[in-house]
Amino acid sequence: MNGSSAPSIIQLKAVISGISPMIWRRFLVTADTTIAQLHYILQIAFGWTDEYLHRFVIHAKPYGIHHIGGEWFSDDANTVTLLDLGLRVREKFLYEYNFFDNWQVQLRVEKITEFEAEQTYPVCIEGKRNGPIEDCGGAWAFQELRQEFSEASVAYRMAKILVNDEITQRRGELRQLSYWLLLDRLDLRKLNQRLQQSPLSEDPAFREEIIFIDT
Structure with missing residues (x-):
């Protein structure tokens, strides 16, 4: 997204x-970033899959x-840019994703600086x-799961799988346990690799790539 117009x-x-x-x-974007591009940036930033509906609410208007x-x-959303919106320092706006789980992301403009x-x-x-x-069910459900999958309980369960030589049969469970661990x-570094390697567009091939950030 670098450009000669700076x-x-x-x-x-x-x-x-x-x-x-x-x-x-906390991230840096160019002022000519479109609403659509910001959506994909947030999907990558939080490791989401872009499988659900979303919207921004900026100056009380949905985008x-x-x-x-x-x-x-x-x-x-592919033509409206952050510059068009006239955002100012300390201004806040909302990004909502997956209306079933109701993820709400509060965004705040911290600085406007030079390219x-x-x-x-x-x-x-x-x-x-x-x-x-x-x-996972949204914020409250996530908090409950976090308590259930404490580091100690996850480590114990992973050790049990390894001792019983059940790695092949339990790959899905191991992936879930690894996430919580x-x-x-x-x-x-890996997050930024994904931001820099993926075209910020509506290309379906790109959307297949913005999945869980591997750890």
Whole structure:
């Protein structure tokens, strides 16, 4: 997304509501980033799969990519940019994803700075914890699962699987256990590789790639 026109850079902080300790990201995007591109950035940032409907609410107006059976938006998310929205420092807006689980991500404009030619955009510069897994039931359910899958209980269950030589039969369970064991170990390097290697577009082949961030 680098360009010769040198657009300004917006520093955003995204926090998932209703979860403690917080799951959050701080990233830099160019001001000419479209609403559609910001949607895909957030999907990658939190390791989601883009399988569900979403919307932004900015200045009390909904924005998003229209899907059959979903909300209709008056503006094209592929052409409306952050610059068009006239966002200011300290201004907040909302991103909602998966209306069944009702994930709500609060976004805040922290800074508007100058473009740096040596930097690749978008880039996540800071964050804590891997994003919540899909279809877990939302923030409250995620909190309950977090208690159930404590580090001690997960380590015990994994050790039992290994001792009983059940790795092949329990691959799905091991993947789930690994997620909870590594929940607090966000891999920024890998996250940014995905941001930089994936075209931020509606290409279905791209959407297949924005799955759970492997750990």
